[in-house]
Amino acid sequence: MQIINTKLIKKFITILGLLSFLIILTPIILYFYKFNNGFSEKAEDWSSFGSFIGGSIGTFFNLLAVLFSLISIYITLKITSHIQKKEYEYNLNSIERETKRNENEIQLLYKQHKPFPTIAFINLFEKTDVILSNQGLGTLVVNEWHLKLEDKKYSNFGDLIKDNLKNNYTKNIQMFCENGTKLIFNSGTEKKLFEFSTIQNSIEYNEFRKECKELLLKTDIVIKYEDIFENKYEITERIGV
16 A cells, blocks of 8 residues: 555656746846846856845745655654554554464363263163263363253252152162262262162062163253363253163
């Protein structure tokens, strides 16, 4: 982009040069037209001629000098303004690039330390487990978890079973239930949220195991968790799916 219109300046200087030439030439022509005795040999005449020329065109040249000074100041200010604008744009672009780079680095850092909670449903003959594990690279902080069956909310598996199964607690069944409290997992670690097993195989246990499996397969677990940067997440996952 052209800062100064050089064509306009050249045109202006050409016109100003021609005008200056005419202004200088005009008093000389008038002088010789009025005093047409040729070139004088007297120093006084040349002194008078010099005073006449100086008085005639000296003021014009002074004004011309002022005009060129103003033009020079204008061009300098124009160039300075353009440089400052370009510097501002460059600095602004540099700030935007740096901000974008920092944001990308932060996002990369988040990804490198993001936890990933997973639910495992292990249904064997002798026992059934529901295990929460952290398959991500960062620390998993579980602030709250609960179970959801249709429109009902349960804080642990014990309450879920009590409310929905007729064969729940018997002398031949051992059960462990973790409450929906705050849990912290390092990468690659896990914790049992629910487990039941049998002490002695029985028809009652098999019936309970079957009903429990059907119940868990239609139950959702809601996990509210965060990473080490306190970015909060929430997932809802169907148990056994």
